[in-house]
Amino acid sequence: MVDDLSTGHADAVPDGCKFVEADIASAAGELLAERFDGVLHFAAKSLVGESMEQPQKYWQGNVVTSLRLLDAMREHGTPRLVFSSTAATYGEPEASPITEDLPTRPTNTYGATKLAIDHAITSYATAHGIGAVSLRYFNVAGAHGAFGERHAVETHLIPIVLQVALGQREQVQIFGEDWPTADGTCVRDYIHVTDLADAHLLALENATSGQHRIYNLGNGTGFSVKQVIDTCREVTGHPIPAAVAPRRAGDPATLVASSRRARDELGWQPQRADLGVIVGDAWEFTRARHAS
Ligand SMILES: O=c1ccn([C@@H]2O[C@H](COP(=O)(O)OP(=O)(O)O[C@H]3O[C@H](CO)[C@H](O)[C@H](O)[C@H]3O)[C@@H](O)[C@H]2O)c(=O)[nH]1
DSSP: OBSOTTTTGGGGOOTTOOOOOOOHHHHHHHHHTSOOSOEEEOOOOOOHHHHHHOHHHHIIIIIIHHHHHHHHHHHHTOOEEEEEEEGGGTBSOSSSSBOTTSOOBOSSHHHHHHHHHHHHHHHHHHHHOOEEEEEEEOEEEOOBTTBOOBOSSOOOHHHHHHHHHHTSSSOEEEEOSOSSSSSSSOEEOEEEHHHHHHHHHHHHHHOOTTOEEEEEESOSOOEEHHHHHHHHHHHHOOOOOEEEEOOOTTOOSEEOBOOHHIIIIIOOOOSOOOHHHHHHHHHHHHHHHHHO
């Protein structure tokens, strides 16, 4: 959830794991020459709006680098991969909640690049015996104690709304009020980062040689932008002014997950599904960071 793992987050790596900071575009081969039990591949450009304006950053930065990583894994016989895929691979879904067997028709470049990587992983897993799992994140939020969202340029809804609560911004912009949803604002499925982390460990444990399995990770409940802002008002006790702005390019109207497959096959049990809990943890993190 952090853009910059080099600023202190290496300390959070559990025993038996190694934190490596490197430019995978150039160094994956050398890195994996040391024997690794598996790779958790989080690195990506992940801003929907930016991906529409600067697609080259996404095709080069996401796809080309991931192919280099896959080649290094093949070359050095690294057996397992857990990849951060995304709800954006589905685009505007034809049914809700979204199951993994629905068509993948991304509406933005970010989602298209993640889908391309998913396809490459399937080929490499099948041909080279890698045990691979793609986790399709819906909207990750919340915080785990001192670990939370600290993007260099903030574009995500909950951190922005909490910055308004703190007085760091005057208001939050609602990107469109004319979507085909109950209140006209976009609906998303928010998942706590700690639940997301738990799913990664389960994925690593369950990765099976030669197979690429795909799991959606969400709570199965959608919240509109207006509902998120209202929850933030309740949790923080601040009024949080909001204004309607034009739609953001590339946004689907509604993204809600079915995570039945992750529950059934991985035994994943989200513990912090309540939006008030998710916002509450994000608020604690944001306040503590502001105070320090
Ligand atoms: O200031 C803002 C920021 C966001 N939104 C809206 O709030 C919703 C959530 O937006 P986020 O930017 O927080 O999250 P996204 O749904 O765009 O993005 C998330 O889902 C994407 C896939 O769709 C990617 O995986 C991405 O990395 C992940 O954060 C969207 O409808 C967006 O239009 C606003 O109205 N105002």
